[in-house]
Amino acid sequence: SSRTRRIIAWSLIGLLVAMVVAAALIPSDSRERAPEISGVLWSASDKGARLMLYVTQEERSRTGTDLDRLVTHRYTRYELIARRARDGAVVARAALGDIEGARDQHKPTIVGVSGDLLWLWRDSLEGRRLPDLAVQLTGGMLQATPPATAEALPVDAKGYRVAPNLEALVARGRDARLYRIDAVKRTLDVLDPALLPASTSSSRVEDRFDYLTPPGRARVMTQPNWVMQRSFLTSTGLWYSLLSESERAGVSRWPSGTDQPSGDVARSLYKVAYRLDDRRQPEIDPSALESVGSERMIQAGFIVRDAGRVWDVPDPSSSLVFAKRQLGAEEPWEILRLSRDGRLLWRTTTELPNPGMLLDLDTHLALLGEVAGARPGERLQRLVWIDQVTGARQTLALESDEVR
Numbered sequence: 001s002s003r004t005r006r007i008i009a010w011s012l013i014g015l016l017v018a019m020v021v022a023a024a025l026i027p028s029d030s031r032e033r034a035p036e037i038s039g040v041l042w043s044a045s046d047k048g049a050r051l052m053l054y055v056t057q058e059e060r061s062r063t064g065t066d067l068d069r070l071v072t073h074r075y076t077r078y079e080l081i082a083r084r085a086r087d088g089a090v091v092a093r094a095a096l097g098d099i100e101g102a103r104d105q106h107k108p109t110i111v112g113v114s115g116d117l118l119w120l121w122r123d124s125l126e127g128r129r130l131p132d133l134a135v136q137l138t139g140g141m142l143q144a145t146p147p148a149t150a151e152a153l154p155v156d157a158k159g160y161r162v163a164p165n166l167e168a169l170v171a172r173g174r175d176a177r178l179y180r181i182d183a184v185k186r187t188l189d190v191l192d193p194a195l196l197p198a199s200t201s202s203s204r205v206e207d208r209f210d211y212l213t214p215p216g217r218a219r220v221m222t223q224p225n226w227v228m229q230r231s232f233l234t235s236t237g238l239w240y241s242l243l244s245e246s247e248r249a250g251v252s253r254w255p256s257g258t259d260q261p262s263g264d265v266a267r268s269l270y271k272v273a274y275r276l277d278d279r280r281q282p283e284i285d286p287s288a289l290e291s292v293g294s295e296r297m298i299q300a301g302f303i304v305r306d307a308g309r310v311w312d313v314p315d316p317s318s319s320l321v322f323a324k325r326q327l328g329a330e331e332p333w334e335i336l337r338l339s340r341d342g343r344l345l346w347r348t349t350t351e352l353p354n355p356g357m358l359l360d361l362d363t364h365l366a367l368l369g370e371v372a373g374a375r376p377g378e379r380l381q382r383l384v385w386i387d388q389v390t391g392a393r394q395t396l397a398l399e400s401d402e403v404r
Contacts, residue, residue: 002304003144004152010291010297017036017090027133028062028064029060029062029063030060030061030063031059031060032059032061032221034175034274034373034380034398034399035057035380035381036057036058037055037056037381038054038056038057038107038110039054039055039107039267039397040054040055040079040110040218040220041217041218041277041366041383042113042216042218043113043359044109044216045361046130047355050085050086050361050363050364051082051130051131052084052366052383053079053082053084053110054080054081054383055078055079055080055110056078056081056379057076057078058079059332059374060074060075061118062075063131074100074101075097075101075335076098076100076107078095078096078097078107078108079093079095079096080093080096080120080128080133081373082118082130082131082133085363085366087403088394090369091131092131092132092133094134095165098403099285106123107116108120109121111158111161111169112161112169112217113214113216114162114168115131115138115167115183116129117128117129117130117137119162119169121156121157121160123192124139124140125137125138125139127169127183131323137186140218141186141188142186142188143187145187145188145295147177148177148188148281149175150188152179153179153188154171154173155250158171158380159171161209162215163197163214163247164213164214165195165197166196168180168182168183168362169183172209178191178192178193178209178272179377181403197211199211211271217367218357218368219359220357221356221358222332224301224355225260225301226361227303227305228302228322229258229261229301229302230242230259230261230267230302231257231259232303232309232319233257233282234340237274238271238273238274238319239271239272239273239274239284239363240270240340241270241271242261242269242270243267243268244265244267246265247267248289249288249339252286253283253284254282255284257308261275263299264327265298266296266298267296267297267298267299267300267301267305268291268292268293268294268295269342270289270290270337271289271291271292272285272288272290272291279367283379292342293338293342293343294342297321297323297336298325298326298327299324299327300336301321301323301360302319303320303321303365311365311388313388315390316339317340318337318338318345319337319338320338321337321338322336323336325349325399330355330372331353332350332351332352332353333341333349333353333355334337334348334350335347335350335365335386335391345391346390348393349390350369350384350393351371351382351395352367352369352371352382352384353369353371354370355369359385363387364385364386365385366384367383367384367385367386367388368381368382368383368401370382371382371400380399381399382398383395383398384396
């Protein structure tokens with residue numbers, strides 16, 4: 001009868017509603033945002049193999065019930081990863097925990113690398129063994145040699161740095177003393193700040209800690225121009241430069257070797273002999289500038305490997321160059337290997353329109369940046385590393401953890 005059919009229909013609707021409500025109340029844990037690298041990239045050597053080291057952060061949400069109410073908690077999941085540069089394989093992973101409402105001071109942060117230890121700050125100091133990332137040392141294991149005291153140790157990551165000349169972790173204590181952490185002896189000793197590398201930025205020895213450049217740390221850049229320069233000198237008495245037509249016309253007898261390229265221009269390679277004047281400054285004859293090769297490179301500049309030194313590759317002698325195929329904010333940067341006679345040995349796209357980090361991997365150059373995702377406004381991180389000899393590229397997609 002119709003009455004029976006109505007009863008059955010309403011029963012089915014009630015059952016469906018109950019199933020929907022029950023499904024909604026089932027606890028769930030899901031990704032809210034694709035993983036990305038938190039902080040700075042680092043490199044280290046493991047038995048001759050170069051490693052890339054980084055912390056990832058993944059925004060997630062956990063839904064459950066509380067007094068029959070649906071409650072959602074958002075949190076960040078952190079993971080420490082060691083990846084081999086040669087083939088991109090993951091050597092080790094270490095879960096660093098889930099944090100709700102993580103602020104900067106609570107985020108796990110790589111402090112540096114010394115010897116076979118990676119130093120990590122995770123609400124306290126940890127020394128993790130390379131390459132397996134197992135914890136070997138914590139701040140609580142250190143034996144303080146008077147007048148050093150464990151209570152004086154910094155309470156955040158900014159208070160620790162690796163000193164390149166000492167190959168040791170240095171801490172600036174809350175008592176304004178500097179301390180050296182000996183990972184082998186597990187000791188904490190007062191350090192004379194005069195033992196740290198001198199800096200031209202300050203004459204106070206206590207300030208040397210602020211200007212330490214830990215080995216293996218990537219350089220952060222707002223734009224690639226920050227890690228480029230227009231010219232360099234060779235030991236054979238030649239000055240090489242990438243110049244646009246107007247830059248060529250304005251070359252001085254005493255050119256700067258550290259000028260950063262700028263402007264929406266194309267540049268070509270030039271060379272000229274130089275001599276050192278009585279001030280020991282390089283001097284050239286601008287009228288003797290000679291064009292080298294026929295390459296025309298847009299927004300080009302030599303990549304700086306470290307202070308005052310461009311990225312050179314031997315056999316044949318050549319330099320790595322940043323350039324674009326064409327102008328445009330979304331046009332990806334490319335890396336070129338340009339020989340001293342102007343030949344283009346290879347040219348490889350980074351796929352990144354605005355890389356924000358550069359890491360030296362000895363035989364490779366690594367860059368971190370973002371690309372457009374499938375959804376409107378979505379940006380996804382890419383870690384790209386390129387072989388300096390062949391130009392072969394590997395790319396890590398952070399959202400899928402896949403290397404191609």
